[in-house]
Amino acid sequence: MEKLLELKNVHVSFHTYGGEVKAVRGVSFHLEKGESLAIVGESGSGKSVTSKAVMRLLPNKTSEIKEGQILFEGKDLARLPEKGMEKIRGKEISMIFQDPMTSLNPTMTIGKQIMEGLRKHQNMSKSEAQERAINLLKLVGIPNPEIRIKEYPHQFSGGMRQRVVIAIALACNPKVLIADEPTTALDVTIQAQILDLMRDLQKKTGTAIILITHDLGVVANLAQRVAVMYGGTIVETGTVDEIFYNPKHPYTWGLLSSMPKLNAESKELLAIPGTPPDLLNPPKGCPFAARCPHAMQVCLNHMPESTKVSSTHQAACWLLDERAPKVEPPEAALVGGAR
Amino acid sequence: MSMTEKKLTDDMFQPAAMDPGKHEEITKPSLTYWQDVWRRLKKNKAAITGLVAIILIVIMAFVGPAISSHGFDQQDVRRTNLPPKIPGLEKVHFLGMDGVDIRGNDQYKLKNIPKDQYYWFGTDSLGRDQWTRIWKGTQISLLIAFLAAAGDLIIGVTYGGISGFFGGKVDNIMQRFVEILYGIPNLVIIILFILIFEPGILSITLAIVITGWIGMSRLVRGQILKLKGQEFILASRTLGASNGRLIMKHLVPNTLGIVIISMTFSIPGAIFFEAFLSFIGLGIQPPTASLGALISDGFKQLRIYPHLAIYPSVVMCILMVSFNLIGDGLRDALDPKMRK
Amino acid sequence: MSRYLVKRVIYMLITLFIIAAFTFFLMKLLPGSPFRNQDKLTPQQVHALNEKYGLNDPVPVQFVHYMGKLVQGDLGLTFQFDGRTVTSMIKDGIGPSATLGVEAIIFGVIVGLILGVAAALKHNSAIDYGAMVFAVFGAAIPSFVFAGLLQYYIGVKLEWLPVAFWEGPKYHVLPALALSVGIIAQIARFMRNEMLDTLGQDYMITARAKGISKGRTIFVHAIRNSLIPIITILGPMVVNVITGSLVIENIFAIPGIGEQFVKSINVNDYPMIMGTTLFYSALLIFSMLIVDILYGVVDPRIRVAGGKSK
Numbered sequence: 009m010e011k012l013l014e015l016k017n018v019h020v021s022f023h024t025y026g027g028e029v030k031a032v033r034g035v036s037f038h039l040e041k042g043e044s045l046a047i048v049g050e051s052g053s054g055k056s057v058t059s060k061a062v063m064r065l066l067p068n069k070t071s072e073i074k075e076g077q078i079l080f081e082g083k084d085l086a087r088l089p090e091k092g093m094e095k096i097r098g099k100e101i102s103m104i105f106q107d108p109m110t111s112l113n114p115t116m117t118i119g120k121q122i123m124e125g126l127r128k129h130q131n132m133s134k135s136e137a138q139e140r141a142i143n144l145l146k147l148v149g150i151p152n153p154e155i156r157i158k159e160y161p162h163q164f165s166g167g168m169r170q171r172v173v174i175a176i177a178l179a180c181n182p183k184v185l186i187a188d189e190p191t192t193a194l195d196v197t198i199q200a201q202i203l204d205l206m207r208d209l210q211k212k213t214g215t216a217i218i219l220i221t222h223d224l225g226v227v228a229n230l231a232q233r234v235a236v237m238y239g240g241t242i243v244e245t246g247t248v249d250e251i252f253y254n255p256k257h258p259y260t261w262g263l264l265s266s267m268p269k270l271n272a273e274s275k276e277l278l279a280i281p282g283t284p285p286d287l288l289n290p291p292k293g294c295p296f297a298a299r300c301p302h303a304m305q306v307c308l309n310h311m312p313e314s315t316k317v318s319s320t321h322q323a324a325c326w327l328l329d330e331r332a333p334k335v336e337p338p339e340a341a342l343v344g345g346a347r
Numbered sequence: 348m349s350m351t352e353k354k355l356t357d358d359m360f361q362p363a364a365m366d367p368g369k370h371e372e373i374t375k376p377s378l379t380y381w382q383d384v385w386r387r388l389k390k391n392k393a394a395i396t397g398l399v400a401i402i403l404i405v406i407m408a409f410v411g412p413a414i415s416s417h418g419f420d421q422q423d424v425r426r427t428n429l430p431p432k433i434p435g436l437e438k439v440h441f442l443g444m445d446g447v448d449i450r451g452n453d454q455y456k457l458k459n460i461p462k463d464q465y466y467w468f469g470t471d472s473l474g475r476d477q478w479t480r481i482w483k484g485t486q487i488s489l490l491i492a493f494l495a496a497a498g499d500l501i502i503g504v505t506y507g508g509i510s511g512f513f514g515g516k517v518d519n520i521m522q523r524f525v526e527i528l529y530g531i532p533n534l535v536i537i538i539l540f541i542l543i544f545e546p547g548i549l550s551i552t553l554a555i556v557i558t559g560w561i562g563m564s565r566l567v568r569g570q571i572l573k574l575k576g577q578e579f580i581l582a583s584r585t586l587g588a589s590n591g592r593l594i595m596k597h598l599v600p601n602t603l604g605i606v607i608i609s610m611t612f613s614i615p616g617a618i619f620f621e622a623f624l625s626f627i628g629l630g631i632q633p634p635t636a637s638l639g640a641l642i643s644d645g646f647k648q649l650r651i652y653p654h655l656a657i658y659p660s661v662v663m664c665i666l667m668v669s670f671n672l673i674g675d676g677l678r679d680a681l682d683p684k685m686r687k
Numbered sequence: 688m689s690r691y692l693v694k695r696v697i698y699m700l701i702t703l704f705i706i707a708a709f710t711f712f713l714m715k716l717l718p719g720s721p722f723r724n725q726d727k728l729t730p731q732q733v734h735a736l737n738e739k740y741g742l743n744d745p746v747p748v749q750f751v752h753y754m755g756k757l758v759q760g761d762l763g764l765t766f767q768f769d770g771r772t773v774t775s776m777i778k779d780g781i782g783p784s785a786t787l788g789v790e791a792i793i794f795g796v797i798v799g800l801i802l803g804v805a806a807a808l809k810h811n812s813a814i815d816y817g818a819m820v821f822a823v824f825g826a827a828i829p830s831f832v833f834a835g836l837l838q839y840y841i842g843v844k845l846e847w848l849p850v851a852f853w854e855g856p857k858y859h860v861l862p863a864l865a866l867s868v869g870i871i872a873q874i875a876r877f878m879r880n881e882m883l884d885t886l887g888q889d890y891m892i893t894a895r896a897k898g899i900s901k902g903r904t905i906f907v908h909a910i911r912n913s914l915i916p917i918i919t920i921l922g923p924m925v926v927n928v929i930t931g932s933l934v935i936e937n938i939f940a941i942p943g944i945g946e947q948f949v950k951s952i953n954v955n956d957y958p959m960i961m962g963t964t965l966f967y968s969a970l971l972i973f974s975m976l977i978v979d980i981l982y983g984v985v986d987p988r989i990r991v992a993g994g995k996s997k
Contacts, residue, residue: 065892090901098898105896110889115912115986124907125897176897306359331360393823530702531709532971534930535964539713542952542960619829626831626934627949646835646938650843650850656835664828671827 011079012216013062013101013184014038018076018086020054020061029287031057033240034076039184044210044217046231046248048224048263052284054240055220059186061086062218063103064093080184099129102177106189108169112161118145119157122176129180144175147212149205167198171205178209186218191226203229224267228252233320236260239285239295241311246321255337256323259296265340278340294326302327302335380600387680394676397669404666408489411482423470431469431477431654469654471644480636481659487637488618488663491552495617496610498556503563504606510564511571512598518568525561533558537620541629548631551624555617563609570602604681611674615667622663638663695979699972706968707757710961711750762962767954773962776947783853784936784943788928790863795870800917802871803878804910810883818875825872830931834865834938851940862939866931870924877920881913888912915986922978926971 020032032054039045047055060066062078064085078085085096102125105111113121122144123137132140138157145153148171161169170190177185187206191199207230210217219230227234227248234251236244236259244257255261262280282299285291291298297307306326315328327335388394468477510521537554544550574580580597588596622639624630631637638659645656737743741752756763762773806818842850842861849858885891886909894904929945936945944963951959 063896065895094898094900096898097896103896105889105893107889111893113890113894113908113912115915116908121893124894124899128898173893176893179897302362304360304362326360329360331357333360333362526698527702527705530698530972530975531706532926532968534926534971535706535710535968538952539710539964543713615827622829622831623930623934626937628953642832642835646831649835649839653839656839660832660835664824664832667827667829668824671823675823 010041011038012041012081013218014077014079015058015062016077016079018058018061018078019074020057020066020071021074022071024070024288027288030290031071031240031287032061033287033290035237035240035242036076037235037242037245039216039218041183042210042214042216043233044219044231046219046221046227046234047237048221048227048234049237050222050284052287053237054287055237056188058237059103059188059218059220062186063097063101064088064090065097065103095129098125098177098182099180100182101184101186102180102182103186103188104170104173104177104190107193108166108173109193111173112169114161117158117160118164118172122157122172122179125176125179140179141175144179145172147178147209148172148175150175166194167201170194170198170202174202174205174209178213178215181213182215184218185215186220188220189222190219192221192223199226206230224252224263236263239290240287241295241324242314243296243325244321244323246317246323250318250321254317254321255341256317256321256328257296257325258300258302258327258335260323261337261341262299265338294324304332384677384680388676391676391679393672394680397672397676400665400669401673404485404662404669405489408482408485411485412479415476415479423473423475430652431658468658469652471655472648472652477641477655477658480641481638481662484636484638484641484659485662485666487548487631487635488621488639488666491548491555491621491637492614492617494548494552495555495559496613498552499559499563499613500606500610502556502560503609504567504602506560507564507567507569508571508598508602511568511575512594514572514575522568525564528558529561529565537624538627538629541624546624546629546632548635551621551631552617554624555620559613559616563606563613566605566609567602570605571598574598574601604677608674608678608681611670611677615670615674618663618666618670638666691983692980695976699976702972703965703969707754707965708750710964711753712746715746715749757965762965763958765951765959766956767951767959773958776959777944777962777966780942780944780947782943783941784932784945787859787862787866787936787941787943788932790859791866791928792870792924794863795867796874798867799871799874800878800914802875804882804913806875806879807882807886808905815879818879822872822876822879825868826876828868830865830869830927831934831938833868834862834935837861837865838938851938853939853941853943858939862935862941865938866928866935869927869931873920873924873927874917877917878913881916882909885909885913915982918978918982918985921981922975925974929967929971 014036015038016036018032018035019030022029022031035054035058037045037047047058049055057066061073062085066073073086076086080096080100085093088096112118119138119141122141123132123134126132126137126140127134130137141157142153145156150156150168150171156164161172164172174190190206191202194202203226206217209215217230219226221227231248233247234245235242236251236257238259244251244255244260246254251260252264255264259280262278265278266280280299285295285298291308292311293309294300294303294307294312297303300307304326306329310326312324312326312328314322314324316322317328326332468481471477471480506521506525510518510525536558540554540557541550544553574597580593583593583597618638621630621637622642625637625639625643630640630643633640641659642656642663645652645659649656734743741749744752753763760774762777765771765773765776802818802821806815809815838850838861841847848860850861852858891904891908894908895901899907932943933945933948935941936943937949940946944966947959948963948967950956951963
């Protein structure tokens with residue numbers, strides 16, 4: 009498999025009145041052609057910032073990609089000028105956002121919003137673009153596309169709007185689709201429909217997907233590989249099976265334990281105590297140390313290196329060091345998700 | 348890597364004692380809502396400047412006439428249209444405080460005024476001291492403005508409060524009435540009102556209130572309707588809170604903010620309308636003067652005696668700008684979400 | 688939409704009728720005599736004059752009479768000049784007044800929009816602060832103070848432009864400028880806040896994620912969406928312009944409706960006051976209606992829903 013997109017040691021900082029917020033601290037991962045990778049983590053873990061950094065959609069004035077490379081087909085996007093980036097966005101890499109209620113322009117027809125990108129990237133005439141837009145709407149399962157193309161976002165329901173957003177993203181057949189919490193703002197029944205649609209479309213178009221979510225259920229549904237993010241770093245990566253059945257990082261254990269399970273004996277929902285670290289003043293050691301039930305002295309002062317578990321599975325935790333005591337994952341995490 | 352490896356000793360791999368509650372401790376003292384508002388307002392330099400300017404002007408409005416030796420309606424035909432002259436500042440010619448008019452004549456010499464006689468802001472066409480008249484005028488303008496704001500407050504809050512709180516039929520009827528009143532331009536109402544009643548402090552105030560309260564009542568009604576739909580009111584009701592408690596504990600505190608903001612803006616509005624009425628000949632009648640009347644009179648002789656218009660204009664502008672700055676500051680302080 | 692429109696027009700007519708009735712009866716209560724030099728007239732002459740203007744009839748009769756004529760656009764005879772109708776006086780004044788108002792609005796809106804957009808795009812920069820300081824002062828200080836300043840410094844001291852009267856394009860500059868300061872301030876401030884709001888919206892990111900250039904996202908998405916709420920302040924703006932023009936026309940001796948109105952107040956010219964008041968009311972109410980309709984046309988959320996959602 010060839011690497012379509014590769015992030016190497018990416019650091020992103022925001023400049024605020026309080027100081028420099030180091031939102032992403034040395035993230036590396038890669039995406040292969042046609043695969044889907046899920047980035048999982050709680051809010052504030054840096055997963056959205058990472059994805060926006062790939063698209064270079066972070067505010068220019070207040071944020072900065074401090075170091076690292078974002079390689080897309082050999083080109084370093086982190087250093088690409090704005091004009092060059094415009095040719096990538098929407099055409100090669102496109103993005104769908106969390107809230108379909110606010111991510112569409114309320115005063116522009118759906119058709120125009122789909123056609124905007126087509127006309128820019130593919131030099132289509134108006135009628136060609138319109139025809140393509142109708143086909144796209146059909147593709148994402150919107151009935152009567154010929155009529156609906158002339159309607160405004162407020163005339164669509166939430167689920168329908170998200171389909172429109174997906175249609176916009178897929179308009180120019182991008183090689184990578186970044187989906188930032190695509191189902192979080194939707195009703196549960198609609199969530200399943202949208203996930204089915206995305207899986208379907210991936211089969212049809214072969215687009216690689218980066219799925220950003222905090223919902224492990226969504227991960228199990230759509231992804232082949234998973235990266236778990238915490239405190240601006242990736243703490244564990246692996247295939248879905250490896251993450252669900254053989255998790256190595258205590259944070260991943262916590263995530264898995266906190267998933268509600270139908271067959272669990274305990275009726276109680278397990279939470280991870282505490283709050284994520286303050287990235288204005290990130291801890292010197294492991295970001296999870298303060299909340300980790302197995303924290304050791306070393307965790308407080310030394311950032312753990314990424315340790316290979318298998319060829320596809322890596323985790324950054326001192327527990328994997330041979331000097332560390334053997335710790336077994338908790339019972340709740342071992343149930344292995346909802347599968 | 349090898350360097351860090353060396354530093355890691357086996358004893359570092361012992362479990363660390365962690366206090367999970369530690370980093371969740373709240374270290375800052377908690378503030379009440381109004382303390383927080385005041386703290387935010389204090390940070391707003393523009394609003395504080397405005398506040399200081401208003402306090403100074405209010406003090407001057409009362410102290411100013413007293414420290415001058417000339418009465419506000421004391422006429423003296425031998426001393427008409429004198430330019431300003433201030434002891435000390437008279438030496439600095441470009442300030443225009445040296446008793447010399449725009450043609451370069453020293454009017455004080457020409458009119459044989461004793462050397463120790465000063466008219467700080469000059470005199471008007473009847474020889475009255477402009478300094479005293481300006482501060483007296485400020486008094487009148489402020490009086491009208493505060494009375495009008497108080498009137499807006501009382502009528503607007505009562506009407507809007509009743510309409511919003513009871514809702515339903517009461518609200519419906521009350522709102523139809525407001526709708527018709529609202530449709531009539533306030534300019535028209537104010538002019539007609541002053542035409543019937545002779546212009547005076549009271550009639551001008553009433554004319555301003557008669558249209559001004561509508562805005563306030565709509566704000567209050569809107570806010571109360573919004574609040575009524577929110578969960579915490581419902582929760583309070585479910586727990587058996589009486590109407591009185593609901594009003595005092597929930598509705599009043601949550602409406603106070605917009606009421607205060609609206610009042611800070613209705614004060615400059617009233618000052619403006621008073622001045623406007625003077626300009627169209629429906630203002631305060633002489634010998635009483637307001638800022639608007641002074642400016643309007645001054646404009647008639649702007650080309651020859653600019654000082655008559657400039658000083659009252661400056662005082663009025665400072666007042667208007669200051670109230671607006673405070674209003675903006677309060678809006679930001681009371682509703683940080685609105686902040687841009 | 689059409690049902691809503693009919694309802695609004697009916698409301699408008701009712702309001703106008705109420706104002707007309709109100710104005711009429713209030714005028715009857717007014718102190719002062721309508722005729723110049725009444726002291727010098729004999730009682731017979733006064734009676735004859737009253738007869739001529741229909742002032743001897745019972746008040747309700749006068750009212751019906753007045754309303755009847757009003758519907759035909761006849762506002763009666765002015766007391767100031769023999770034989771001239773109020774309608775013709777208003778017609779004479781409307782030219783300068785409308786010209787001045789339109790010039791001030793066009794200039795003010797254009798400058799205000801540019802200033803507001805620039806301030807938002809350069810948020811927290813010197814441009815932003817400068818524009819906002821100007822907006823605070825421009826909105827707080829009444830237009831007649833600006834009129835005086837302009838007249839004195841540019842007209843009298845520098846002698847660049849004529850101080851008063853209405854005799855050619857040069858004469859328009861100062862009064863239009865004085866009248867537009869408030870508009871610029873209001874629009875600039877409103878536009879800035881709307882733009883900042885729009886720029887922070889998710890759909891702006893969606894637009895950029897499509898690969899559209901920054902310029903196009905600003906013009907096609909941000910400015911367009913920010914302009915819609917601007918329409919809501921056009922109504923109050925027209926009111927401000929009319930209020931301001933009453934005074935500005937007097938300061939610059941412009942023969943417009945505002946100047947006539949103030950003059951008629953000073954000489955108790957009842958029909959003229961009533962006529963002008965009604966004219967202003969109709970103008971204001973009508974412009975509010977236009978603004979409402981415009982809002983519905985421009986904003987698809989309201990247009991399709993077929994009603995006002997406030």
